[in-house]
Amino acid sequence: MIRSLIRLKSFLAPYRLRLGAGVGAFGIARFFEAMVPIFVAIGIDRMSAGNADMTTPLLGIAGAVIGRYVVVTYARYSVRCVGQHVAFDLRQALYESLQQQGVRFFTRYTIGDMMTRAVADIGLIQRLIAMGTILMVILVYATLVGFGFMLYLSPSLTLLLLPPLPLVFFYASWSARQMGVASRDVQNRLSDLGAHAQENLSGIRTIQAMVQEENEIRRFGRTNQQYANAFYRQSQINSLMAAWMPSLAAICSVTILGYGGYLVLDGAMTVGELVAFFMYVNMVVQPFRVAGFIVNLFQRAAVASDRLFEVITLSPEIADDPSGTTPATIRGDVEIRHLTFAYDEGIRPALDDVSLTVARGESVTIMGRVGSGKTTLLKQLVRLLDTPPGAVLIDGHDVRDYPLAQLRSQVAMVPQDAFLFGEPLGDNLTYDDPGRAVEKIWEAATSADLKETIEEFPEQLDTIVGERGVTLSGGQKQRATLARGLIRGAPVLILDDCFSSVDTETEEHILRELRRLRRRQTTILVSHRVSTARHSDRIVVMDAGRIVESGTHEELLARAGQYAELERIQREGAVDTDYDLIGATT
């Protein structure tokens, strides 16, 4: 646990002075607080002696209270600020590290997991600093200062008060552990409940169509009852703690009452001192109540710290290490030489000895069933995967020798998954270079057949897309990502199955545009449709990571292989085009 927390040292270092000042100030505050019982005792003893002059006790108490308020406020503020600054720095570090991760990282971690680390784990560290430190410092100081003052008043009574304290401490940490388990159970049950309701209501039409309402209500009733049970258990532990803690502390009170009362009767102690003892015990025991909470906080923060550093210390997945000998402008000759690539050791390679040359100005369509390696091949060209040395060359230079920024801006890839950011549509289209002229955006939108769609929105290019704005259809999203690729006018354009949700007529239009615009540039695309492939200069069919057929539409038909079979099936019936879309235009 300690080692995990020590890793935070570098993040705490810049704020060590402020943290130290805060921690020190808490000590002074306890001292002020300990003065109050002394003045109360003086007052009571004066009364007891028949002296009605209360000026000293009153001024003493007021002074101690004001002093404590000022110092405590300062101390809390400084420590909590440190917590906030550290949280800020951790977030920055996490964000920076995550931006350099790639495919390999996301096969191991999910976005949800990363968000938990960013939100819950950083929150825990912040709480550890802002609350854990304060509570622990209070616990230590209160014990030291409280016992110091008590020892000064009566050493023998003070020593008698020591034995119950470990008991309080151990009970507190034991019940905090119990509490931790119970709370996690409640949290889990609550998320079960949420998942159940979410799933149910999103499938409400199916449930009603299948007359499953009563069944589902019964099932929900069970989840609901489990939650209630978990909540009851948690409340029980809570309530028992609220009963036991003061009872254990009462051992001290009874000791003071008995032995202290005897001392007073014996004349060895004044009544005022007896009252002061009650106040000191309270001061010492109060922080002990949260001892378990503190232990728990430290443990959880240690786990959080490990989880955060696991990500923060990752090195970038793809090293950007340009040789400096590559040309500043890519012309567009692509060569793949005996490329073999596996996502992990020991599993079948996703690409198996693939060789392919695409000359500048050529257009090539890659076909093949799901999992045949098409996307993996495309990703190698822009180094979204760690391309082996010497396997992929552009204009005769290894892709690994180009600066990453240059490679990815001159070899433009439009990925399969049509992802748009929740921002204005215009900003999405010029995502790589926000400074582009508006005319450029409209040009690209026209080529991607998106112009009319944009014009239908009242806000046009300023329309916010996504959850918080307009929801685009699958086809519209695909055309938008296409436009985002086209706008870059890159020497090499890579389209990974970008027409699957676009109807054939629109696709024809876009392909015509592509041919017109990119006559002298290289275009590589992946498609399932023969109608897309037939227009390209060359068609490559992949199967199980290998290239199995290659040639023009006519050549491949003549070969009567996989391509010819696909062509036959698609021609004869199961046409995956949408009747609706065509209907709507008539």
Place this chain on the structure above:
Amino acid sequence: MTAASQPGAPERRNYSMFDAEISGAVLNLALLRRLLKWLRPYRVTFGISAVLVLLASTLQVLMPIIISLVVIDHLIRGETDSLAPDLGMVELTEWLADILALHPLMAACLLYAGLQIAWAAAGHAHRMTLISSVINGLRDLRLDLFRHLETRPSSFYDRVAVGRVMTRVTNDIEALYELLRGLGSLIGEFMPFFVALAIMLAIDVELTLLLLLALPVMGSVTFYFRRATRRLFRMVRMSLSALNQNMQENLAGLQVVQLSERQQYNLDRYTKINEENRGHELRTTRFETLYGAFNDSMAHLALGVIIWYAGGAAVQEEMTLGAVILFTRFIDMLFHPIVVLGEQTNILFRAMASGERIFQALDWDEKIHEPADPVTLPPRLQGEVTFRHLNFAYDPDVQILHDVSFEIGAGEKLAIVGPTGSGKSTLIRLLGRFYEFDDGQIFLDGIDLNRIHTRDLRQRIGVVLQDFHIFSGTVFDNIALGDPRITRERAEEAARRVNAHGFISDLPRGYDTELSERGQNLSQGQRQLLAFARVLAADPEILVLDEATASIDTETELLIQDALRKLTAGRTSIIIAHRLQTIQEADRVLVLQGGRVVELGTHEELIASEGLYHTLHSLQFQDEG
């Protein structure tokens, strides 16, 4: 109400209520009263809890009395004419000392320990009885709410976001748990407050009133602080959620970010939001720490006031020393409730808003009206369907179906085609009575649909919708859907017939494989086949199918076409068709346009008549191959 007396004409409802944030709610007594209705079944437990809290509060007050009035006044100082009410504790101590033959000081210690144990036990019993009645009441409320939502009609779910509705079942009920727990702890704080106050007043009215003056000061400082921080907290929350949203989106689109080399630009933007958040946090902290030590300080200052006031009183023998000390011991009981109240106000306001949202959902009475005396359907229907002069509108201003009339014979396979928005989906939804209609009629084997209970009706119609839903559970659960008649063999047989058995067997645990919520571990085509298996196993008399439009790889497509053929064999089938093959295999084709039936006949007849169907067909399919 029957369908006849309550016309199914669409009502105008304000669905936006479900999107609006209810905020700034105030203490709403009507709402609390309504909430109490759910606690009524547990009122006995609740009552016991109330008695226990009184007992615990009294015991709590007795302990300081032992210290001050019994030990200090009586035993140490030998006061005899104390005016302070010791509630019989002096006599009790003496009695204990007598019968146990103990020194009175030991007897006082024993009594103190006994009171402590009794107080702890009574407090625990009070909390558990209170909590158990609350937990049970809220469990019932949640289930009632769920039942209510589960039975709202499609017209409701067309208009509201599922996420919004769901949070009523989860977060809003959760807020009520918090509220009732908070109220519970408030009761636990206020009871000792009143008991202590009564004793203090009995000892010295003037000093008590003087101390009470602090309460309005603390109260208003707390109130001012809470109001001011509510706004600050909202800023913190908003900036934090912007921060998280930014990171989430950046991660989701990381590939695009990297392909566009936007890392630095995005980091700069994130830094700005992060700084903004830190600014709000620091401002809030400054404010919070200023308030943080205020209430403690007031309690300590009150000690000074007691000493200062009592100094004179004690010397003039108006107050005994023990009474002064009792006052100092009561300070916490006097001031703590205000602190707790301050802590609870935010929860209280949040819970009020949640309560309003819950009852708003419970009051939403939109539903499908069932017939007063529903017709009992025969064990097996023929499957003849007749639409007669059917008109329909979701929104009174926009008529969707116009005078739709046609018949489908028993066992016939009808394909419906038409442009988007022509009313195809509406037509099949009305057949399952997912919406109410009264202008025109639909007959099933000659029985008016509005005279059949929807539950009976839907058991006879198998529906495969486009947004097909997979439930978490095993593959088998998803086929059987809790129908006890569907055995494992029957499910497997159905899956085999619709070509789903192959991929199911390939799953790690076959039919026992757990499927995830949205069926992400299945492909689009596999989900379609699973839906077919579900319908075939249920063996309904009528099949309604909205053919999926999404692109599916060619091999799976062939499996689906084959399965569809088996599914429709000998069964009255209505298919919203998107694929040429499906249309060609139908007995007849119905062409809808603008909510009207424009053509109806066999594929060949319609091609020959050279109408709309012919145009659509030639545009779409003639130039293929």
